[in-house]
Amino acid sequence: MTDFPRIGFIGAGNMATALVGGLLAKGWPASALMLTDVSEQALSVHAARGLRTGTDNRELVASVDIVVLAVKPQAMKAVTQALADCPQQPLYISIAAGIPAQSLAQWLGGDAAVVRAMPNTPALVQTGATGLFANAAVSHEQRVQAEQVLGAVGIALWVDTETKIDAVTAVSGSGPAYFFYLMEAMIEAGVKLGLARHDARDLALQTALGAAQMAITADVAPDELRRRVTSPKGTTEQAVAVFDAAGFADIVEQAMRACAARGVSLANELTGA
Ligand SMILES: NC(=O)C1=CN([C@@H]2O[C@H](COP(=O)(O)OP(=O)(O)OC[C@H]3O[C@@H](n4cnc5c(N)ncnc54)[C@H](OP(=O)(O)O)[C@@H]3O)[C@@H](O)[C@H]2O)C=CC1
Numbered sequence: 001m002t003d004f005p006r007i008g009f010i011g012a013g014n015m016a017t018a019l020v021g022g023l024l025a026k027g028w029p030a031s032a033l034m035l036t037d038v039s040e041q042a043l044s045v046h047a048a049r050g051l052r053t054g055t056d057n058r059e060l061v062a063s064v065d066i067v068v069l070a071v072k073p074q075a076m077k078a079v080t081q082a083l084a085d086c087p088q089q090p091l092y093i094s095i096a097a098g099i100p101a102q103s104l105a106q107w108l109g110g111d112a113a114v115v116r117a118m119p120n121t122p123a124l125v126q127t128g129a130t131g132l133f134a135n136a137a138v139s140h141e142q143r144v145q146a147e148q149v150l151g152a153v154g155i156a157l158w159v160d161t162e163t164k165i166d167a168v169t170a171v172s173g174s175g176p177a178y179f180f181y182l183m184e185a186m187i188e189a190g191v192k193l194g195l196a197r198h199d200a201r202d203l204a205l206q207t208a209l210g211a212a213q214m215a216i217t218a219d220v221a222p223d224e225l226r227r228r229v230t231s232p233k234g235t236t237e238q239a240v241a242v243f244d245a246a247g248f249a250d251i252v253e254q255a256m257r258a259c260a261a262r263g264v265s266l267a268n269e270l271t272g273a
């Protein structure tokens with residue numbers, strides 16, 4: 001094995017593109033990355049920067065150490081069943097929401113080594129957050145490899161039960177969308193308050209970056225950081241009161257519960273459980 005395991009991505013869409021971009025930026029050699037997709041258009045951006053691309057998933061399995069299954073959950077059964085009789089035994093890393101490792105291993109022929117990973121798109125800029133779960137067929141060396149790949153583009157942590165992957169999906173897999181949604185809303189509100197759109201955008205995004213950076217580096221929790229912004233009888237207090245009156249924390253919890261529940265219902269729909 002080289003220092004950089006060869007990684008093949010089946011599905012060259014949003015998440016695979018974010019992971020590949022993050023790995024390249026981190027110094028992963030382009031020669032160790034390969035992608036397949038049914039869409040030539042999805043592959044063209046990768047081919048243009050010198051990566052190996054193709055449409056034959058079995059050929060990809062034969063030429064890599066790790067196969068990242070990066071198709072939509074709805075396509076996963078057909079994609080994996082078509083690989084069941086491949087003689088090679090790579091490590092499979094599925095990034096699909098919902099689909100259990102046991103179903104994947106069964107579709108892949110029975111005893112495949114499967115890591116379920118739930119990454120997120122900030123992997124593109126090395127600030128990804130990934131939860132990992134390994135089935136019993138995954139060796140210690142393969143666990144290290146999975147961590148090496150996902151850890152190259154952000155933080156990667158193991159969860160001890162597979163059901164927690166749905167919770168990871170609710171927090172960090174889908175999480176970037178929640179923050180983008182808040183950014184969108186803040187920009188629109190800033191414009192309504194009289195700012196030029198580009199100023200509202202610059203201020204909102206820099207504030208998101210600054211708040212995340214502070215929350216990560218501070219020695220106190222986010223609630224204390226919030227209190228430090230909230231002067232008694234001041235302006236922030238008024239904004240927070242409006243959030244509270246609308247049930248902000250409850251809304252966030254309901255949204256995240258719906259997200260995690262969709263992981264479960266996807267599994268039921270797509271595995272016949
Ligand atoms: N987007 C995100 O933020 C995250 C996504 N995920 C998971 O990642 C997976 C991919 O999501 P995302 O990247 O957003 O989806 P995309 O639809 O952007 O990418 C999937 C790609 O796979 C292609 N594809 C379909 N069938 C095959 C096949 N048989 N062989 C090879 N490629 C095929 C699709 O082509 P076509 O469109 O023509 O069908 C598409 O280009 C999903 O399972 C999702 O749950 C996990 C974490 C975060």
Ligand SMILES: O=C(O)[C@@H]1CCC=N1
Nearest residue numbers: 096097169173174175
């Ligand atoms: O929305 C989805 O289903 C995928 C999984 C997590 C983020 N995007």
